[in-house]
Amino acid sequence: MCGRTSCHLPRxxxxxxxxxxxxxxxxxxxxxxxxxxxxxxxxKSPQSDGPVLLSxxxxxxxxxxxxxxxxxxxxxxxPSWFKEDDPSKLQxxxxxxxxxxxxxxxxxxxxxxxxxxxVVLADGFYEWQRSQYTSHRQPYFIYFPQIKTEExxxxxxxxxxxxxxxxxxxxxxxxxxAGIFDCWKPPQGGDCLYSYTIITVDSCKGLNDIHHRMPAIxxxxxxxxxxxxxxxxxxxxxxxxxxPTDNIAFHPVSPVVNNSRNNTPECVxxxxxxxxxxxxxxGSSQMLQWLATxxxxxxxxxxxxxxxxxxxxxxSQFLQKSPLPTKRGAAGLMERWLKQEKExxxxxxxxxxx
Numbered sequence: 001m002c003g004r005t006s007c008h009l010p011r012x013x014x015x016x017x018x019x020x021x022x023x024x025x026x027x028x029x030x031x032x033x034x035x036x037x038x039x040x041x042x043x044k045s046p047q048s049d050g051p052v053l054l055s056x057x058x059x060x061x062x063x064x065x066x067x068x069x070x071x072x073x074x075x076x077x078x079p080s081w082f083k084e085d086d087p088s089k090l091q092x093x094x095x096x097x098x099x100x101x102x103x104x105x106x107x108x109x110x111x112x113x114x115x116x117x118x119v120v121l122a123d124g125f126y127e128w129q130r131s132q133y134t135s136h137r138q139p140y141f142i143y144f145p146q147i148k149t150e151e152x153x154x155x156x157x158x159x160x161x162x163x164x165x166x167x168x169x170x171x172x173x174x175x176x177x178a179g180i181f182d183c184w185k186p187p188q189g190g191d192c193l194y195s196y197t198i199i200t201v202d203s204c205k206g207l208n209d210i211h212h213r214m215p216a217i218x219x220x221x222x223x224x225x226x227x228x229x230x231x232x233x234x235x236x237x238x239x240x241x242x243x244p245t246d247n248i249a250f251h252p253v254s255p256v257v258n259n260s261r262n263n264t265p266e267c268v269x270x271x272x273x274x275x276x277x278x279x280x281x282x283g284s285s286q287m288l289q290w291l292a293t294x295x296x297x298x299x300x301x302x303x304x305x306x307x308x309x310x311x312x313x314x315x316s317q318f319l320q321k322s323p324l325p326t327k328r329g330a331a332g333l334m335e336r337w338l339k340q341e342k343e344x345x346x347x348x349x350x351x352x353x354x
Contacts, residue, residue, distance in 0.1 A: 034071060122174065142250040181195065214244060216241075
């Protein structure tokens with residue numbers, strides 16, 4: 001599945017990253033529709049607007065279907081046939097659609113049949129790996145492998161100009177995920193709401209240990225072009241592009257990404273899991289050592305100490321063992337307590353036997 005992405009490039013840098021060749025082989029940049037709706041973010045979640053590529057022919061009758069447009073759309077497809085007046089009343093989740101069942105569900109089959117194919121743009125997406133032994137889930141950031149072709153002189157940080165920061169991202173390869181979009185018109189009238197879903201497939205071998213599903217990634221310009229050009233490429237041909245890809249890279253990131261309100265570079269920054277484990281182990285060892293040396297222990301000289309077996313007993317090593325035999329139930333506890341009180345009673349207070 002795919003439930004969180006990052007797309008934080010400024011609008012101009014994102015446009016340059018989507019440069020392409022049209023049917024005549026000319027270099028072009030896609031034009032924007034509703035550019036003011038685009039909001040860069042390190043942590044995009046469903047219901048928010050995300051940038052997608054699609055054919056100009058969807059908006060302009062008679063346009064060249066190989067020409068591209070970028071449009072911000074709502075993540076979570078709202079079917080054109082939805083009759084309620086509020087898209088949030090949709091009773092099922094449409095942020096993703098499974099490739100193996102999408103032709104069986106009207107929400108996806110109908111727009112796909114109309115050629116409403118799009119490419120969802122992102123720096124990468126997040127996935128959470130579940131632990132076998134705890135409830136902890138480790139987030140990972142997943143993206144295309146990057147090749148640096150140019151270096152901007154000097155270091156780039158927050159103090160540099162917006163132009164310099166944009167140059168750093170000129171060579172970032174965007175993750176291009178196959179999607180389906182639709183146009184929903186409110187029953188009472190109003191503007192059309194464009195929304196999309198991300199197609200998912202079985203994970204590749206490299207990602208299987210993190211999650212069993214992944215987005216259908218379009219790897220390369222040819223795949224992107226065929227998926228978008230619904231005027232020349234049939235649905236049947238386009239669906240051949242939907243399969244797992246091994247050409248991905250990933251790294252663990254901070255749990256700060258777990259909260260979708262957090263929108264900082266820390267969301268995508270790599271963390272060292274080995275260092276975290278060593279730090280945690282060091283802290284645990286110090287605590288065990290402190291408990292072993294600082295915890296008060298009551299000694300009973302009359303009770304012989306049994307040899308401690310040479311096996312780990314974890315916290316039980318630091319629990320005081322009772323010299324009394326163990327009995328179950330409240331009655332047993334009361335009986336032992338009374339017996340102990342009688343044994344410890346001063347001799348002067350004990351009744352004389354007749």
